[in-house]
Amino acid sequence: MSSRRTETGGRIDRLRTIRFTFDGAPYTGHAGDTLASALLASGVTLFGRSFKYHRPRGLLAAGLEEPNALVTVLRGDVREPNVPATMVEIYDGLVAVSQNRSPSLAWDISAINQLGGKILSAGFYYKTFMGPVIGPLKGTRFWMFCEHFIRRAAGLGRAGVAPDTSRYERMNAFCDVLVVGSGPAGLMAAKAAADQGARVILADLEARFGGSANWSGETIDGAPAAEWAGRIVGQLEGNDNVRLLPRTTVWGYYDGNTLAALERVTDHKEVPAKGEPRQRYWAIRARTVVLATGSFERPLVFPGNDRPGVMLAHAAERYANEYGVLPGARIAVFTNNDSAYRSAVALKKAGAAVVAIVDVRRDVSSEMSRLASEAEAELLAGHAVVATEGGKALTGLKVQRFDLTNGALSGDERSIHADCLAMSGGWSPTIHLASQAGAKAEWDPGRQAFLPPQPTQRWIGAGAFTGSFSTAEAIAEGRAAGLQAAGGSASPAPLPVVEAAPGDPDPAPVFEIKAKGKSFVDFQHDVTAEDVRLAHREGFVSVEHLKRYTTLGMATDQGKSSNVPGLAIMAEALGKPIP
Structure with missing residues (x-):
């Protein structure tokens, strides 16, 4: 396996090498790597097997939303299954194994399920296991016979039986303003509220504060966005009325502005310090909550979209910019919106060859055409990907002319050699907490996404959470939300100046390409x-x-x-x- 690590770039510490094992094989990475980025840097493309068909699967995302690369982390005899490899910070001595395969990830005997076809389609268990009218297996007896084997095949990771000797804590906290999410919107909200003297808690599920600023490649106030974010975090760290909670997932919104959170205190350490718990549960009661939770990129649905090497465009960009890892040497991009063009430029700058940008829209703006030229990519407007090629890794794809108005394909198929396909089907704001707080999400036909409802409790939204996907909008909304939450007046200070690639946030209303194949x-x-x-x-x-x-x-x-x-x-x- 060849290394995909770039010579420069990324937020990792290249001077510190970390050794770990995956499925018994030794690997190395650097401080700041996740298990996913370290394995990808080593040339690994196969990360897991799917639940039912046991199809080979690679990385789809770079964060919490990763559905394919689930692993079991071992600490002695204690097992923790179903952990996204994208959320595992590597440390010396880390032991992780893949799941849902036998005897190995590369050679999984249950992959024969792929031959099941329509027999294993949706709801197959309601129909297939109905017993005959007569005989020893009549009625439900046949189901009861099969149930034993189905239960053995079901599930993904295997739960452990060894007692967990780790220590866990519970904490209660009270604050004026709780900010959930530490991207540009969350950082500005926390700073604005803290500057007003409010007691602020800033929580983010990632180890590093900054959100998209860590990998966007944009410039804020004349500095790289990651450096700007680092300065804001430094100012917050020096403020006595601010509590920072990295590696903390805020997962529940309850009555009375009470929120539940889980802090992963020492999951990233080989040996916890004396007295440190493994995890800490927080019950946070806030006067006002600022939700700056960002958004998730959506995949496009087309034949072969699950093949290892097909991933979300922002994930490919993040691996390159934040971790210094190229997801492929020859990368194609498939999109229904403008955001993927920025990813193409970032991947080109990182050292990859961007061979093509396939856009379902026939009419592409002059700004996007310019970005395609900057990426030195062939622009195939009014086309769609209709198939992918390869086994346990992508080797190529096929494209065909596509009519956006009726979804029809026409003309001959064209083959493109690529080992990575970065796709983007639009963005969905992360509105789970707002929905838990009450009220119904609202569909926006322009964004082709559900936007947060009107608040029924004391919360304020900012940034991509509200459907405002540009960094400039996120910064403006974040500061306004922080001031409002703290009860302050509008700040006369100018907003930070953002230099970013242009783009229309609205995608084309295309979710599926109908062609032959799964x-x-x-x-x-x-x-x-x-x-x-x-x-x-x-x-x-x-x-x-x-x-x-x-x-x-x-x-x-x-x-x-x-x-x-x-x-x-x-x-x-x-x-x-x-x-």
């Missing part, structure tokens, strides 16, 4: 576009019935990348709009 909507549970249409044909048309019949959105990622494409396919089958 097109996956939910990667972890192997739910295909045809499964969604099967649910429609069999009468499971409500969202709740669709979810339970197909298991769409019921995996560990809870549909972060799959829910909206699944709803779009069902809406088309019903002849109705998405909401």
Whole structure:
């Protein structure tokens, strides 16, 4: 396996080498790497097997939403299964193993399930195991016979039985302003509130504060965005009325502005310091909450979209800019929106060859054409990817002319040699906490996404959470939210100046490319576009019935990348709009 580590760039410490093992094989990485980025840097493309068909899967994302690269982390006899490799910080002595395969990840005997075809389609267990009318296995007896084998095959990671000797803590905290998310919007909100004298808690699930500033490649106030974010974090660290909580997931929003959070205190350490707990549960009661939780990029649904080497465009950009890892040597981009063009330019600057940008839109703006030229990529406007090639790694893809108005394909297929395909199907604001706080999300036909509802508790949204996807908008909304939360007046100080690539935030309303082959909507549970249409044909048309019949959105990622494409396919089958 060849190294994909770039010679320069990234936020890792190249002077510090860390040794770990994955599936018994030794690897090295650098301080600041995740398990995913370190393995990718070593040339690993196969990270897992899918739930039902045991198809080979690679990295799709670079953060919490990763559905494919789930691993089990071992600490002695204690096992922690189903951890996204993208969220595991490597440390000396880390031991991780892949899941849902036998005897090995490369050679999985259960991959024979791929030959099952329609026998293993959505709801197969409701139909396949009905016993005969007569005989020893009549009625439910056949199901009870098969249940034993199904249970052995079900699940992903294997839970451990050894007692966990780690220590855990519970903490209560009270503050004037809780800021969830530390991207540009969250940092500005925390700083604005702190400058007003408010007691502020800033929580982020990542180890490094800064969010997209750590990998966007943009310039803020004349400095790289990552450096600007570092300066703001330094100012907050020196403020007595600010508490910073990195590696902290705020996961519940309850009545009375009470929020629940989990801090991973020592999961990233080989040996905890004396008295340190492994994790800490926080119950936070805030007068006002600022939700700056960002957004998730969505995949496009097309045949072969699950092949190792096909990933989200922002993930490819993040691996290159934050971790100094190229996801491929020859990269193609497939998109329905402008944001992927920035990713193409970033990948080119990092040292990859961007061979093509495939855009479903026939009319591409002059700014995007300029970015395609800057990336030295062939621009195929009005085209779509209709197939991918390769086994345990991507070797190429096929494209065809595409009509945006009716979804029709025409002309001859064209083959493109590439070992990575970076795709972007638009963005979905991360509004889970706002939904938990009460009220119904609102569909925005321009953004092709659900936006947060009107608040029913004391919270304020900012940045990509609200559908404002540019950094300049995030900074402006973040400062305004922080001032409002702290009860301050508008600041006369000028806002930081952002230099960023232009782009229209609205994607084309294209979620699926209909061509021959399996097109996956939910990667972890192997739910295909045809499964969604099967649910429609069999009468499971409500969202709740669709979810339970197909298991769409019921995996560990809870549909972060799959829910909206699944709803779009069902809406088309019903002849109705998405909401």
